Amino acid sequence: MGKSVYDLILGVLDRLSADQLERFKHKLSEQHEIGFGLIEKESNMAVRQRIIDKFTKKDAIAHTATVLREIDQCDQAEDLEEAYARQGASSVAGMGDTGGRASDSSITQTEEPRTREDFLQYSCQLTLNPNTAFKRLRLSEGNREMLMRI
Numbered sequence: 196m197g198k199s200v201y202d203l204i205l206g207v208l209d210r211l212s213a214d215q216l217e218r219f220k221h222k223l224s225e226q227h228e229i230g231f232g233l234i235e236k237e238s239n240m241a242v243r244q245r246i247i248d249k250f251t252k253k254d255a256i257a258h259t260a261t262v263l264r265e266i267d268q269c270d271q272a273e274d275l276e277e278a279y280a281r282q283g284a285s286s287v288a289g290m291g292d293t294g295g296r297a298s299d300s301s302i303t304q305t306e307e308p309r310t311r312e313d314f315l316q317y318s319c320q321l322t323l324n325p326n327t328a329f330k331r332l333r334l335s336e337g338n339r340e341m342l343m344r345i
Contacts (some may be wrong), residue, residue: 198282200252201243204259208239208277211268226262238316255310 198206211219219243224231229249234242247255256279263272308314323338331344 198278200247200255200279203275203282204243204246204255205239206278207259207263207271208243211273215266215268219262219268222262222265227266241316268272 208216209337216239219251220234221231223229223240223242223246224256229245237245244258251260256275260272260276263269263275308317312320323332323334323341325334325338335339
């Protein structure tokens, strides 16, 4: 069984140096409407997921390869496209319009977050502004939790 789109994109991101990854994130945000603030400090897994969510699995490889070329990583782009071609587009056929949801048995369930630690990689700290919060929301002390007033 070939590698999934998830594995292919994560593999290429993992092979980039810290400087190359930073350039990749900047170029991705400039060219492809994924805000840099959303991906600046995210893990490679989270960046990969944003790419797939934005472009669907069907187009994520092509968009990733385009960004790689734009940061002068042509070899990485070619390797990514060749690996995808070797596995055969048929292994991910039918998943392009599913909003990033697996509809093929070649995508394993382990890619979905299952443990608290898996989910925490997508978390962030936020502070709510009581001056701009919806009027029926009650904010806790420290403005980090909210309840809806009925």
